[in-house]
Amino acid sequence: MKTNLRLLGREDLTALLWIFPALLVYALIVLLPQVLNLGYAFTNYDGFDPAFSWVGADNFVKALTKDQDLVAAFINTVVFATVSLAIGLVLQFFLAYKLYRGMAGSGFLKGLFYLPMVVSMVILAVLWSGILRYHGMLNALLLAMNWISEPVDWLGDRTLSMASLIFVNAWCYLGYGAIIFLAGFNAIPVDLLESADIDGAGGWVRLWRIYIPLLMNSVTVSLFIGLTGAIKIFELPFVLTHGGPAGATTTIAYGIYKEAFDNQRFGYSSAVSVLFTLIIGLLTLVQLRATRSREVEY
């Protein structure tokens, strides 16, 4: 150890000393909780009583085999994420393409679409609840136009409540994704497009042969941000539907929160969040692999 230290040299020691404060804060507040969480997962800790006991893998066994609510939350999250992403990507790509080709007012439009991203999801959710509630703006509008004969329960119906959450989520992320794609469009070398012109490539050919393959990196980034955001969604169900009706919009993140802080089952909730972390890590890897291999060098 002593020789190692000498090998490091004075400069290295100074550098380590300067790194130390960041490392300390990071280790205590970011890394330690992750380790503790893994430990809690094997206990029946309730968050307050220090006299908890080890229960082995019981929490994991329960989560994986007996917990119907968790299965439901898992399915809700998958539905929410896949539908949000599918709709989101198409709209974002379309929007970015139009802004890239240039249309009247594109500067204004870019700002307008991006705006929701700087506002808190909670604030946007409260704003939307004023529109979507039973006696809200949307129902009033539809009634006035005679499109419906009685108010629709946008947030209280099993299917519609999920659809509403997906819609609001897509609404929030539209501009963000579009700007990622727009950056991708702008990075396409001009000479590539010129040679496509010379070869007489039409709109569709360009779209499939140039834009989409060259934008795979933007797709990766947008998918990654959208997926991790959608899977961890908490604020929208928390504010708009309280996870209801009857758990129809309870997502995994909301479920973890409820188990821990409403039901005081810290140990069990930790086990679920460990599984959740594994799923997110795995998804991230698979998804990065899948889109990376389709990227094109240019």
Place this chain on the structure above:
Amino acid sequence: MLQKLGSAFTSALVWLLALIIAVPLFNTLLSGFKTSREINRSQFWPTKFQLDNFQRALAEPSVTFSFVNTLILAVGGIGLSLVLCSVASYGLARRKGRIFSVLYIVFLAAMIVPAVAALIPLYTMMRVSGLMDTHVGLILIYGAAGIPFGVLMFTSFIKAVPVTLDEAAILEGCSYRQRFFRIIFPLVQPVTVSFSALQVPTIWNDFLMPLLFLRSKMNRTITLSVYTFTREHEVDIGAVFALLILALIPPMLFFAFAQKQLYRGITAGGVKG
């Protein structure tokens, strides 16, 4: 001809999307000036633009406080990240030893694990350390949460600064500290700006941490005070909308000033390179 028609059609679609984004925001703006009766009747345009709603929203002292609180947390959290990351990244970017590349990876590792998993232990840690319901506790959490991203940004930026600058300074007899403060630190100011621009909305808009770790009314952040106000004053929908308008002002102002920075931040991540 057909192409022009198609282009006009798709442009119309874009404007329709724009309308869908704008109407809820515009509706909020109008509703802040309506009476609760007008809102409940779903009257679109207020009969008279009145400010009573704002008065009632601001009558709650915790609402005014929440703006100051949020500002304190954002400035504190970002400041902490900036100090820790800039200082640490100089060594991480310049020293060649194995330990530095290992440390670098350790710092970035947290980017792939979700924060949800840390909430439960953090709750206990805050309680045990007596930091529950304090701004210091949240500043520490926000400051620490910014480290992975901050280290990534600062290290890659410093790596792009020519080493010859350091070497010349060494020949002049500058110490490690002098080199950092006189040469590197002034040069990394663009990172300071873009890191802050990305962190401001992250901290400003956070809801989960204040919800879990702030108890007393006077400590609330804006997001928390909007949420609790909405629950406690459900009947007074006019005041809720007035509060929403007030809550939208800071992010919009920020957006107006930092628009370029924000786009650039996304662009950096979204383009091959």
